[in-house]
Amino acid sequence: MEESHFPTLNDIRFAAVRIKTFTHHTPILTCSAINEMAGCEIFFKCENFQKVGAFKARGAANAVMKLTDEQKSKGVATHSSGNHAAALARAATVAGIPSYIVMPSNAPEIKKKAVKGYGGEIIECEPNLQARETTLEAVVKRTGATFIPPYDFMDVIEGQATCALEFHEEQDDLEIIMAPVGGGGLLGGTALLTHYWDPEIEVIGAEPTGADDAYRSFKAGRLIPQTKPNTIADGLLTSLGVLNFEIIQKYVSDILLATDSQIIDAMRLIYERMKIIIEPSCAVPLAALLAKKERFKGKRVGIILSGGNVDLGKLPF
Amino acid sequence: MEESHFPTLNDIRFAAVRIKTFTHHTPILTCSAINEMAGCEIFFKCENFQKVGAFKARGAANAVMKLTDEQKSKGVATHSSGNHAAALARAATVAGIPSYIVMPSNAPEIKKKAVKGYGGEIIECEPNLQARETTLEAVVKRTGATFIPPYDFMDVIEGQATCALEFHEEQDDLEIIMAPVGGGGLLGGTALLTHYWDPEIEVIGAEPTGADDAYRSFKAGRLIPQTKPNTIADGLLTSLGVLNFEIIQKYVSDILLATDSQIIDAMRLIYERMKIIIEPSCAVPLAALLAKKERFKGKRVGIILSGGNVDLGKLPF
Numbered sequence: 001m002e003e004s005h006f007p008t009l010n011d012i013r014f015a016a017v018r019i020k021t022f023t024h025h026t027p028i029l030t031c032s033a034i035n036e037m038a039g040c041e042i043f044f045k046c047e048n049f050q051k052v053g054a055f056k057a058r059g060a061a062n063a064v065m066k067l068t069d070e071q072k073s074k075g076v077a078t079h080s081s082g083n084h085a086a087a088l089a090r091a092a093t094v095a096g097i098p099s100y101i102v103m104p105s106n107a108p109e110i111k112k113k114a115v116k117g118y119g120g121e122i123i124e125c126e127p128n129l130q131a132r133e134t135t136l137e138a139v140v141k142r143t144g145a146t147f148i149p150p151y152d153f154m155d156v157i158e159g160q161a162t163c164a165l166e167f168h169e170e171q172d173d174l175e176i177i178m179a180p181v182g183g184g185g186l187l188g189g190t191a192l193l194t195h196y197w198d199p200e201i202e203v204i205g206a207e208p209t210g211a212d213d214a215y216r217s218f219k220a221g222r223l224i225p226q227t228k229p230n231t232i233a234d235g236l237l238t239s240l241g242v243l244n245f246e247i248i249q250k251y252v253s254d255i256l257l258a259t260d261s262q263i264i265d266a267m268r269l270i271y272e273r274m275k276i277i278i279e280p281s282c283a284v285p286l287a288a289l290l291a292k293k294e295r296f297k298g299k300r301v302g303i304i305l306s307g308g309n310v311d312l313g314k315l316p317f
Numbered sequence: 318m319e320e321s322h323f324p325t326l327n328d329i330r331f332a333a334v335r336i337k338t339f340t341h342h343t344p345i346l347t348c349s350a351i352n353e354m355a356g357c358e359i360f361f362k363c364e365n366f367q368k369v370g371a372f373k374a375r376g377a378a379n380a381v382m383k384l385t386d387e388q389k390s391k392g393v394a395t396h397s398s399g400n401h402a403a404a405l406a407r408a409a410t411v412a413g414i415p416s417y418i419v420m421p422s423n424a425p426e427i428k429k430k431a432v433k434g435y436g437g438e439i440i441e442c443e444p445n446l447q448a449r450e451t452t453l454e455a456v457v458k459r460t461g462a463t464f465i466p467p468y469d470f471m472d473v474i475e476g477q478a479t480c481a482l483e484f485h486e487e488q489d490d491l492e493i494i495m496a497p498v499g500g501g502g503l504l505g506g507t508a509l510l511t512h513y514w515d516p517e518i519e520v521i522g523a524e525p526t527g528a529d530d531a532y533r534s535f536k537a538g539r540l541i542p543q544t545k546p547n548t549i550a551d552g553l554l555t556s557l558g559v560l561n562f563e564i565i566q567k568y569v570s571d572i573l574l575a576t577d578s579q580i581i582d583a584m585r586l587i588y589e590r591m592k593i594i595i596e597p598s599c600a601v602p603l604a605a606l607l608a609k610k611e612r613f614k615g616k617r618v619g620i621i622l623s624g625g626n627v628d629l630g631k632l633p634f
Contacts, residue, residue, distance in 0.1 A: 027344060029366070048592045049346075268629070275365045275625035277592040308592035312585070317629055 006247065007158040009196040012189075016162040019061040022094050023051050026163075028171055033273045038289060040296040043174065044270075045167045048278050048308030052086045052118070054235075055163050055186055055306050056150075060087035062159025063148045064095050072097045074144035079125075079132040081107040082235060083307055084150035089120025100145055102136045104128075110311065151183030152241025161189030167302055168197045177302040178285040181205040181214040181255065182236035184244025186306055191251035205248065205255040206288040208233040208263060214240045215255045218248065232260045232316060235281035235307065258287035264316045266290060270305075279310040323564065324475040326513040329506075333479040336378040339411050341367050343480075345488055350590045355606060357613040360491065361587075362484045365595050365625030369403045369435070371552075372480050372503055372623050373467075377404035379476025380465045381412050389414045391461035396442075396449040398424040399552060400624055401467035406437025417462055419453045421445075427628065468500030469558025478506030484619055485514045494619040495602040498522040498531040498572065499553035501561025503623055508568035522565065522572040523605040525550040525580060531557045532572045535565065549577045549633060552598030552624065575604035581633045583607060587622075596627040 007015070026046045035041055047055040064076060075098035078088050085101045092099035099120045103112060104127035115122055125135035140147055149156065163186070164177065177194055181187040191203040207215050210231030217224045223245050229237040240248070248255075258266070263280055266287035270278055285303045289296050324332070343363045352358055364372040381393060392415035395405050402418045409416035416437045420429060421444035432439055442452035457464055466473065480503070481494065494511055498504040508520045524532050527548030534541045540562050546554040557565070565572075575583070580597055583604035587595055602620045606613055 053592060271594060271629055275370060275594040277588060277594060312588055312632060312634055315629060315632070 005154065006192060007154060007161065009193070011158055012161045012165055012193055012196070015062045015158045016165055018065050019058055019159060019162060022061045022065075022091065023057050024049060025166060026050055028167070029274060029276070031274050034269060034286075037269075038296065039293050040289075040299045040301050042286070042289075043171050043300070043302045044274070045163065045302060045304045046276065047163060048276060048282060048305050050307070052083060052090050053307055053309040054083035054087065055160060055304065056083040056087035057090065058162050059156035059159035059185055059189075060084065060091040060148065061094070062162070063153065063155040064088070064091040064097070066155050067146060071146045074146070075099055076148050077136060077139050077143065077145040078102070078148050078150060079136045080150050081111055083309060085111070085120065086114045086118055088148055089115045089118035093119035098143075098145070100139045100143060102132055102139060104132065108311075151185030152243050154243060156185055157189045157192070157243065157247070159189070160185045161193040163304060164190040164193040164197070167304070168194070171302060173300055174201055174302040175299045176202045176204060176296065177304070178204045178206055178289065179304045180233070180236055180281050180284040180306055181207050181240070181248070182211075182281065183238045184214060184240045184248055186304065187252065188244040188247040190304065192247050195251040202253045203251060205252055206285040207255055207257055208236055208284055209257045209259050211236050212257055214248070215257055217245060218252070218255045221249070231263070233263055233281040233284055235279060236284065256288035256292060258284050258291055262287040262291050268317050277308045277310065278305050279307050280316070282306050282308070322471065323509060324471060324478065326510070328475055329478045329482055329510055329513070332379045332475045333482055335382050336375055336476060336479060339368070339378045339382075339408065340374050342483060343367055345484070346591060346593070348591050351586060351603075354586075355613065356610050357616045357618050359603070359606070360488050360617070360619045361591070362480065362619060362621045363593065364480060365593060365599060365622050367624070369400060369407050370624055370626045371400035371404065372477055372621065373400040373404035374407065375479050376473035376476035376502055376506075377401065377408040377465065378411070379479070380470065380472040381405070381408040381414070383472050384463060388463045391463070392416055393465050394453060394456050394460065394462040395419070395465050395467065396453045397467050398428055400626060402428070402437065403431045403435055405465055406432045406435035410436035415460075415462070417456045417460060419449055419456060421449065425628075468502030469560050471560060473502050474506045474509070474560065474564070476506070477502045478510040480621060481507040481510040481514070484621070485511070488619060490617055491518055491619040492616045493519045493521060493613065494621070495521045495523055495606065496621045497550070497553055497598050497601040497623055498524050498557070498565070499528075499598065500555045501531065501557045501565055503621065504569065505561040505564040507621065509564050512568040519570045520568060522569055523602040524572055524574055525553055525601055526574045526576050528553050529574055531565070532574055534562060535569070535572045538566070548580070550580055550598040550601055552596060553601065573605035573609060575601050575608055579604040579608050585634050594625045594627065595622050596624050597633070599623050599625070
């Protein structure tokens with residue numbers, strides 16, 4: 001199989017340097033109460049403390065900083081109502097270039113506010129995928145902006161991989177590393193970097209049962225798109241990307257599932273015991289681990305807490 | 318004035334070593350968005366990540382570990398429905414000795430559960446101060462346990478002072494250090510250590526307007542007890558202690574006030590921008606700072622985030 005289109009370890013190291021001044025080196029936290037409950041030793045990489053409150057700051061910064069001056073002068077564009085929108089708007093503003101964010105008209109006011117706060121220009125469209133794509137096309141045509149996809153894009157995957165690089169550099173004895181999987185940018189980047197770092201370390205994805213396309217695709221060996229996702233983990237509703245699936249098939253050893261009630265329990269555990277705020281998507285790896293403790297018994301497990309953007313007025317407990 | 322009864326710098330350094338294996342070295346976090354809003358540079362010492370979720374773990378551990386073997390064999394006792402109760406129960410269990418916690422019968426079930434979870438024995442009493450004191454006396458008489466008061470006690474103040482020691486050791490350029498004030502254990506310990514560390518550093522207490530006895534006592538130069546406190550900052554309802562007031566009068570330069578609505582705004586800011594969970598009492602210093610920005614303009618300010626034990630189902634937003 002031809003893999004020359006994958007970023008190399010050196011590429012990822014360069015990306016880490018490229019985005020260093022625009023992102024946080026996030027802390028790793030542990031919690032003895034959770035370790036005791038889980039029967040293993042867990043290290044949490046806190047991307048909820050990342051700029052814009054999510055790991056997405058890494059991929060967006062990397063993609064923007066890699067543009068040519070010519071491209072930069074015309075700005076960047078994307079369609080997203082989530083963390084990628086905020087991350088891209090911020091990265092563009094930091095780089096001093098415009099960003100055009102296509103958002104469904106029914107996107108929560110708080111998400112629109114965040115994008116505007118980071119300096120992005122919002123273009124509203126009908127709330128369906130078709131409208132998002134045609135509106136984005138029109139914006140790109142009008143402005144000449146470069147489209148930066150949220151996950152199915154190598155420069156974004158390369159940026160997300162810097163998280164696992166930091167993780168292994170600081171905690172170099174992990175036996176397993178886990179990340180949630182939605183589009184697969186974080187899990188793909190984590191798997192690729194971890195393969196370079198030490199192929200003996202197991203990479204495990206975690207997904208909600210209510211949006212389990214990565215699980216099904218992984219088991220079937222072919223990409224099966226997500227239809228009608230239904231889960232509290234609102235950052236993981238999307239279908240797995242093509243490039244992401246390619247990496248995941250090669251370098252991920254397993255994908256585990258968690259139900260919404262397990263996700264809520266794990267989320268609450270992290271809030272109460274660790275005193276940190278995470279979004280529901282973030283709790284999926286711990287939920288999947290706790291649902292399958294025997295698989296992790298006595299191991300040193302790294303979990304990437306992907307983000308902390310949650311409506312505090314609507315916590316599920 | 319005779320101060321030989323105050324712990325010395327060396328005493329506090331010994332206390333830090335004494336409690337080292339039983340407590341966390343908590344991280345210091347910063348937040349550029351809050352700095353921008355405040356017009357100064359703020360460093361947050363995260364005691365919400367401390368064992369039992371509050372700085373109280375320090376004082377309780379120090380007091381328990383300083384007991385003689387004779388005293389230890391009979392255990393420890395206190396009356397408290399808050400973080401001190403959990404902290405003392407845990408410290409006693411770690412030391413392998415019994416703890417007797419007198420709690421009002423109407424104390425929240427979650428608080429009782431925490432104390433039991435840490436291995437404490439709960440003795441219920443009528444919900445008034447008189448009943449708490451007589452019940453405690455009876456328990457001490459029956460068991461021979463040593464009473465460890467929550468704040469008006471030098472070994473506890475010495476333990477709380479280790480927090481400021483860690484803070485200055487790691488962040489040695491603070492110009493101001495702030496802590497909330499209830500009974501005054503944390504503020505007293507902070508003021509004493511900071512005076513030893515560098516008397517040029519200003520120590521400022523922060524108190525809710527709805528329980529402002531420390532403010533009034535400080536201004537009047539005599540201890541004025543708190544009657545009918547009314548504030549969301551439920552960790553700061555108690556009256557200032559005698560020893561604590563003595564230290565505060567000498568080494569604290571100011572006490573500032575914050576209204577409940579300012580406290581809630583500051584709490585929300587910390588949740589949303591820093592993605593960490595704090596209890597309302599914790600937000601009082603930031604609230605007081607934001608209410609009086611000009612006093613802090615351009616300074617490097619340390620704020621001790623005292624604890625993170627909050628009922629997530631009852632957030633004020």
